[in-house]
Amino acid sequence: MLEACRLDLGRSEFETYLSELCWCENDIIFMCNNLEKWAKDEKAPDIPLMNMALSPRIRKEPLGCVLVIGAYNFPIQLTLGPLIGAISAGCTAVVKPSENAPHAAAIMQKIIADALDPSAYAVVQGAIPETSKLLECKWDKIFYTGNATVGTIIAKKAAETLTPVTLELGGRNPAIVSASADPRLAARRLLWAKLLNAGQVCVSQNYILVDRSILPALVSEMRTALKEFHPNGAQSSPDYGRIVNSRQFERLKKMLDSTTGKILIGGTTDAANNFIEPTVIEVESITDPLITDESFGPLIPILAVADLDEAIRVANSIHETPLGLYPFGTRAEVKKVLDQTRSGGASINDGFFHASIPTLAFGGVGDSGQGAYRGKASFDTFTHRRSVTSTPSWIEGLLSVRYPPYAGKLAKFRKQTDLKPNFDRDGRVRIAWTWLALGLGSNSGVGALGRWVALLALALGLRQWTTR
């Protein structure tokens, strides 16, 4: 697998180990440790006393037979990760690895054929024709990782048969660096997000909005960081990956060539081995292609903004629902950014850290994706939560209120079920003084108990002290 990723992506052993092998191995162990717990029926929450006799519970049932379509940038993680969830949930599956990472696809096919039950888990290899053929079949769920264009095609096809989907897409993810941010940390961390896998990461920031006042500092720190990360330059660094193929290389080259911004760092490309240097560009406007398009590569456009409000406005106008969002600033600034934007997930004061915790649920929102996985969410995404109740025979007498004829039953029913509002006609909460006294001002039973114990301890202590 290390060799395959080196061939397909020019990726270092370190990165492949971290983001693919160790990732999947740990995922499996985590699943195995928790599976028994997750598969159990859950007691349904919030059930009123009179309904408890019906033992309402949630069963965890496999959705059925699922299709998993992988991507090329982290071929192992993005193909086997969902498969691991499908297996734990009790589904059978067909896996379609990305043809753009052919060596990884081949090795995964071998592993699956050797390790898994061939009647339940199979691999289909191919490109558009084969994927179309797969989509003609009926699945109980389709899990797709990739871009929004193909995601839309899949969603529309799935809709024809009301097949549920999880879509892990991408976005024009913004990083927002306020005037109060530490430029050194912002530079190192945002660079990291664009060096890993040569920036071919769906969730890394697509562009950076930085307060005008610290733009020079940010760029200068990026220069410093790059010297530390690639002491002999990116092209000769064994740690820096390559673009997956010439088509993607050409796309990135074209993007770079079409910018009206100024290249501040990097800019070198080499078509012979799909090399693109980590390139920092100061762009002029929000209509620059480096901002409006998702690069999915090591392009680092920076746009100066006057203040946080402008940054938030720009971010929302470029993409309302990106996959990730990266605010750097004070607590108050970060809160404002999070409250006034939407995104699949967010890392505060860092590049995509939230997407590097293996057990933290990961997914998009709006057109950056639907559904989530990783950790327990992987099990959940292939599971149907089936609400079940059981009505005992002895309860038939109590149930009589539900059967017609209904004459005289409404009052009885209302007495049993009507809740009382704790607010008046102006929407103000009415204070129930007795409850307040009993609970000593606490909202919960446990809190009230705690307060009573504390009061008692205080009283005893006081007594001890006064009777010394």
Added chain:
Amino acid sequence: MNDLPPFSHTPAEEISSVHDRVVSSFLKHKTRTIEYRLKQLRSLYWGIKDEEPALTEALKFDLGKSAYEAYLSEIGWCLNDILFVCTNLEKWMKDESAPDIPLTNLLMRPRIRKDPLGAVLIIGAYNFPYQLTLGPLIGAIAAGCTAVIKPSENAPHAARIMQHIVEQSLDPEAYRVVQGAIPETTALLEQKWDKIFYTGNATVGKIIAKKAAETLTPVTLELGGRNPAIVSKNADTKLAARRVLWTKLFNAGQVCVSQNYVMVDREVLPAFLHELGVALKEFQPKGAKDNEDYSHIINERQWSRLKTMLDSTNGKIIYGGHADKETLLFEPTVVQVESADDALIKEESFGPLIPILPVSNLEEAIRTANEVHATPLGLYTFGTNAENAKVLAETRSGGATMNDAMFHASMPTLAFGGVGDSGQGAYRGKSSFDSFTHRRSVTQTPGWMEGMLAVRYPPYTAGKLKKLKQMQDLKPDFDRQGKVKRSLLWLLLSMGGKGTISVGVRWAVFVSLIAIGARLAVSR
């Protein structure tokens, strides 16, 4: 009711501006605070409460629904829902600490924010117009979304009174009603929403799903199914009959989740049919006609559809069969059918038709259920615990009730939804809030951590790889044959118990025994 403006369709040219209004309202962020949401919810509560007579009257006009059913399944249902949501909203809105986070990552404070999805479209249905239109709206308000609701035009009086209540009680910048039928719904679907919540049939569900897919808009679809009931030879036929009949009298069987057909083991078929007759006499002593407690079919189109279904059966009518186009009456009608190919089984009646299919055993029932509809909305199994468990294990369905009909769908706080083509997503109780909420994973990386993070930056020295492996690698507790390995020390320490509680209990007992033994030894 009479002083309200008549039910009329929203002019097409207004629809996009209604949409734009609620979208811009969301982007002003005023729905974010709990105060705003509670204010809307509480106002809606009083709005509904104050219009109880009009709400009841509207259902009488549209469905001939009794005041009892109107309160039970619509008015009281929504009122209680609002109170339940208000009581729990603060708790639900809080950030959740992310579960299962390894120690090294806890310093990043991983948590799940509950963000509103945005501006949403809710399309209601006609059979329980309030519950199915206002229910999702309550969830949307709670989640901090703005919304446009499109009540079903097939229940026009209900639509009218709902419009009045929404206009009186809710912030008009954030919550609007659009009335209409296909053209207006199509115009609504041309707009971009952050979520579409639809209750209705699979045909329209597909149209909506396909349209939503064009803009990658998430949907919740509450559809229906050819839901089976299975009565084994060990079932209590009296209880089964009463309970099965109940769901087909309720709203004259116009309930998406009630059983579409009943499979009964041949051995108990006569008893079951007899008990149906007994129950029918008890529930409708004077019959279905002019019965205040019994709804009529919603309109002529649906009535004719049911009549055609009944006329095309190859089965034998055991009870009922009388229907009247004038009054839209349709008697609860029990039909014994011969095969699963019968129209009454293959189609969803959504009415008071009760086809009974005799089966030889449980296996046949399960096989038939799966062939007729692999993923229905509900499933009802009457038998021993073991039989019911077998049925559940070998079928799929949105939800299921054992030894009863549609009970799981009558608990207001129990999550309710379909699977496969009977629906996507769920709501009610907390899941109403969840349905309109995006769970946004968030972490924060402190500045002082930069040293510890050094291992992630290039150059990737051999030392770093080694350190990384040490930090990250979990050890499998199983060998190459997949057998779990347990060390002797582990066995001793855990005393054979599994899980903290059982180990704790074993240690507690062990220590107590030691203490008692020691005491005895000392006192001798």
